[in-house]
Amino acid sequence: MTKVAKPDNPFADKVLLAPLYRLIEERHNKSQVASLIPFAKKLFASSSQTELASLSVEKVYGRVLRAWEFVQHRASRSPKVAFYSNDDACEEILEQGTTILILVNNMPFLVDSVSQELTGKGIGINAIFNAVIHCERNAFRKGARESRGKLIRLSPTETSSNFAEALIIVHTSWLSEAQCAELRKSILDVLKCVAIAVSDYPAMCARVLNVRQQLLIAEMPVSDDERQESCEFIEWLVDNNFTFLGYERFNITGAGKSKEVNLDTESILGISRLKTTLRKSVSIKDEPGGAGELILRPQICDFAKSSARSKVHRPGHYDYVLIKELDSRGNVKVEHRILGLYTSSVYFQSVSEIPLVRKKVRHVLDRSGFSPNGHSIKGLFQVINVLPRDELFQINSDQLFHTAMRITQIQERRHVRLFVRKDSYGKFFSCLIFIPRDNYNTRVREQIQEFLMTELRGVELDFSTYYSESILARLHIIIHSPQIGKVKFDRHDLETRLVTLVKPWDDELSEVLQAKYPGQKAHQLLNEFGKCFPISYREEYPAAEGVADIPTLQLALATGNLSLDFSIDESGQPAFKVFRPGRQLVLSEVVPVLENFGLRVSRERNFCFNKDAQSIVWLHDYSCQLAGNRGLDEAKVKQRFEQAFEAVWCGNTENDRFNALVLISTLAWREVSLLRAYSAYMKQIQASYSQLFVAETLINHAEIAELLVEYFFARFNPVDRNRHAKEIAGIESRIIHAIEGVTNLAEDTVLRLFFKLILATRRTNYFQKDQLDNSKAYISFKFMPQDIEEIPRPRPKFEIFVYAPQMEGVHLRGGSVARGGLRWSDRKEDFRTEVLGLVKAQQVKNSVIVPVGAKGGFVVKEPTDGLTRDEFLSKGQACYRMFISGLLDLTDNIIAGGTSHPDQTVLWDDDDPYLVVAADKGTATFSDIANEVAAEYG
Structure with missing residues (x-):
């Protein structure tokens, strides 16, 4: 095994990099190992343990090989810069991105300067490594071109035969070719500045x-x-x-x-x-x-x-x-x-140690008149000692005296104070702001910066914040103002306005409440909700927004349900707040819903309101963008959107792309459900287009969607039952004219089919109410299939389609008097085709006994995986009850020898009091349910 120098980071060497050394020894000969291992040790010597622990050995190995290959040749002593895209398997551990490799003569300030250049251009740095390597190379100007500057060997230290080179490796977010080309120039420019300095x-x-x-x-x-x-x-x-x-x-x-x-x-x-x-x-x-x-x-x-x-x-x-x-x-x-x-x-450094500055300090202390050994002069000195050093160099003795004395006079009182100094060069304003530290946060700082930038005509600024044991925080803002000669201001006026700007959040909340609510109401709300706003909320929003959120918060606490607030922010983009009692929302629960409304979530902020141990409400604030950059009128869409979102959340309507119509048209969620129901029927009669395409067609032609709903209301709204036929014909003409302007043939076909289906509808329960005077949770249509040429043959004489978010069902009748079974189908995509097949079979089998027959079927749309048998059966029974209700909603009743029509229903057909159903597959035990529902209808 190759011997290497004692490591700079023993833990990393023994635990984190040992696998890398073994891998190098396995894959390379002894000569290569002798170079690669010391190179790797230098490369990762300054890496944090956390950073190294997040790397797989293969990826560390890939980095080492890439860097080793990079240092093999250097054409001249000029800096060498290269960019690599991290798409291959052996690269990048944190995320896909770009790797920048820099080889340059070693000197101070290199890493800092490169890092600040990248950061200043808004490029995210995921990781950065650097090493000083001592390279012995071939001569740069002698020998064959390909061998010039070629690496001969690395040395552990600098000698007369080698020189120190700095290798810098930066892993960034992904950069385009154009960005890389621009960044290469700016990095070389920075390196040139460093080198000459x-x-x-x-x-x-x-x-x-x-x-x-x-x-x-x-x-x-x-x-x-x-x-x-x-x-x-x-x-x-x-x-x-x-x-x-x-x-x-x-x-x-x-x-x-x-x-x-x-x-x-x-x-x-x-x-x-x-x-x-x-x-x-x-x-x-x-x-x-x-x-x-x-x-x-x-x-x-x-x-x-x-x-x-x-x-x-x-x-x-x-x-x-x-x-x-x-x-x-x-x-x-x-x-x-x-x-x-x-x-x-x-x-x-202490100000007493800095020449020239210490002279100013002595002048201020002597001029103060304080006792040389007293507490006051020590306090004054401390005030000066903690002032920004840039300020102390540039300020003159008189300015320093007046500033320091005024700061001293604050005497730990909770005051806001502003000091403004224009620099002698005529380019900058230096602003010192003292604020009670418990009032200071990022939001307050940003408000102060925006205020001063506006008042002093600034184009850019630098800031720093100083905290001590004092009750005051100090904010130092240096504002670059090219028009400084034209800026006129009154420091006292600026300070007065700053006091209002940085007023304690609780004080502001109290004032806004008192302005909005008369008498004791403000005090009641302040006592009830004043302390429940979390610190993170106070830092993010002004108190006025807190007051605006209280009614929504109250509603969530009172009902135990979601409470919603949709608005349009100052930039014209949608903002949506959801208050949920008890439990935090999961982002993946909400984002798909908002996306189907056409909203893209660009930011989410969460806050926990803790009124007491039993009253916890989570606020989720979503900043959104509307697809297509359409403008929205908050007054027109607020209530409509909030009702639609609640309907989706409660399961009263489906979560799909049809919902985008709520924001881009005048349609409410239930009117959108009407179009969705017709679309669901299109699917069952084997229309060629997917539900998504149908939804996108309506979104692309929202004005036609509105006309279709207007046409449906004109025909079936019992309030308008006396609407003149000429008026209805006028709407028909407008629809046909609008569709003729559609250039896409497929969209044209879809929109015409909507029109045909509404025209072929004879009855609907859309306007009927339940016992609580609410709209029914399902929609039924009675069609005359002979009028719909798109329906596959054989076409029944009557057909009822029942739609709900939880189920769908269809009932086909061959004649006015016909009976047949209802089945619980598992064919969600084409249950009507299944039922139609049963009708055909019935016609062949029973043609002598029953010349015309009837069949029906329904499907449960909600997932049933994981349910127990009882839960499964209960869900089926609930959908069956809804299906039977949907059929009876459109069926006449014979009472005392006369025919009674359904309430709140406009009829475009003759009397139809006959509905007899029987059991079929899956519904053998449901007869009692059918009878119970029928009894409810009299």
């Missing part, structure tokens, strides 16, 4: 230290204290407190308003060398914002922020340090402009 770093440090030496001996009208502090500050910068990224020297020439800022092009170092355009000479009056005033200010050191973001190390805006040389009259003659970032250690 790192290579020029020593020269920049030397240049700055040389400036310090010049300052020590130059004759300038500044105090010894300022000179000493400035020189010590420069030393402090070089002492690992500032990452130097760029440097430029400017000579200030001329006099008065004609002064010019002239770039010394020979002085440029670091990333400043990468500027595509160089303004060699600019009039001081043409400098943007307050830059001209800042440049000419007669003090040695000044500070500013660049509007450009760093591509190296951290993604923040670059920091400028301006070091100025003055002539004997105090005029600025040279400006040294240093570009970079303060190192992380600066943000934890």
Whole structure:
């Protein structure tokens, strides 16, 4: 077995990577093993145990081989970047995506800079690995082209014959070819910035230290204290407190308003060398914002922020340090402009240790008038010590004094305070906001950011939040405002409006309740529901929304059932809230229902309202998008959709694509069920099209669907039984005209069949009510089959079709007087064909005894798998009872020698009081049920 160096991560080496080493030894010769195992150890040395544990050994092996192959050749010392799609079986452990491999000369900031570039472009990083490898290679410019830069061997350490290379492997979300091409350019650009900043770093440090030496001996009208502090500050910068990224020297020439800022092009170092355009000479009056005033200010050191973001190390805006040389009259003659970032250690240093800053601090403490050893001065110092370091560099002594004193005066009171400072360079507003910490959350922060961005005309911002043992949280927002010179604001007015914006949620809830409900009602609701809103809800929604949700929450608690709230949000997209008592909904229960309504769920948020131990309600808030980007009028669709969803959830209507008509047409759920029932009958008469195609046809021609329902109502609604025949004919004409405009032949056929079926309908129970005055749970149609040419022969004289979400049934009669059995069929797809076959057989067998016969059958549509025999039988009996009821609903009754017609039914045929049924397959024991139902009908 090959010996390898002591591992950096012993647990990973022994437990997680040991299988990989065995696999390498099994599949490779000794020479390859001697290279691959040390390579793998370096590659995964910095990986977390969790990350490694999630990898299968085969996939780890695949990664190692790909990386090993990648480092074999390097055409030059320039960075090498490659992209691979993770579609093959040996790749990607977390999810399908893209792998980026980068090989570059080792230097600082590489991984950070690449990571921030990807993140800044919105590319998700699933995993990232990096290793420093010491490569001995063939010469890059000698020998055959194919052998140039070829890897000879890896060394454990750097020697004179090899050099250190950084290998970076990034696994990202899937990237298109165009994205990869664009990203390659931006990664190479970042690597170029890193390389030039790192290579020029020593020269920049030397240049700055040389400036310090010049300052020590130059004759300038500044105090010894300022000179000493400035020189010590420069030393402090070089002492690992500032990452130097760029440097430029400017000579200030001329006099008065004609002064010019002239770039010394020979002085440029670091990333400043990468500027595509160089303004060699600019009039001081043409400098943007307050830059001209800042440049000419007669003090040695000044500070500013660049509007450009760093591509190296951290993604923040670059920091400028301006070091100025003055002539004997105090005029600025040279400006040294240093570009970079303060190192992380600066943000934890005491302000008493930072030159120039400590001078400002001493000024504030002395000016405060507090006792040198008293509690107040210690508090003031602590206030300054925890201020953002960027703020302390740029703020002047007077500004710092007033800001620090006002912060101190808050004295742990639950106040909201705002401090706004415009930077000297004229590009940024720096905002410090103090808020009671128990009022602060992400929603509040986002509201503050949006408010200040609007008021201060910002285009982008950075923020940071500071918590301590104080009752106040501090939010620091830096806003880039290109129009800063045009921004006028009143700080006190902004602060007053912020107070309203960040008002405690409970206080806001109380105010909104009192505004909406008079008298004691508001206090009653506040006492009852004020404490049941979870923290996550308060962070997500304003109190006004909580008040709007209380009635829906009350309804859910009172009924123990779902309570619904459909609305259209500010962006015009549907939003749907479902309140469910007791138990949380499963997303897979709801999403298919919403999708059939034409809604795609883009986001779900869950909240648990705990009124007390026995009163728990779950709120599920679904943000949706409507297919086809149709606009919706909330006032028109809200109630219709909520009723439809409840009907689906309770099993009163089916969950299928027909439901999309609820949102895109004026049809209510039961009117959609009417069309669904006709579609179900189409299926039984062997129409050529699937139920899905029929539904999509109606969705594509929703206006015709509305006309078909209007036509059905005109013919059968007992309220409109006296509707003039001419008016009905007018609707028929509109339907025919609309269908003639349909270009798809299959859709044309479906829509015409709907029209024919309605025309061939003689009776329906659609408008009948049950004993509780509710619409019946099933729909029955009586057809005259001779009028429907699409019905297969032989065609019975009368036919009744009964539809419900739980069952379907059909009864065929050869004549006015005919009898026959009803069977419980198991042929859900074509039970009418089965019944028609029985009718044919009956005609042949009993033609002498009964010239014309009758047969019927029904199916149970709901799943019966897993039911006990009793449960199975009970379900069948319930569907049989519904079937018999559906037949009797359309049958006349002879009472006292006269014919009584069904209530709430419009007849388009003659009297029909004859309905005699018998038992058949599956219904032998159901005779008593049929008699019971018949007795109910008198």
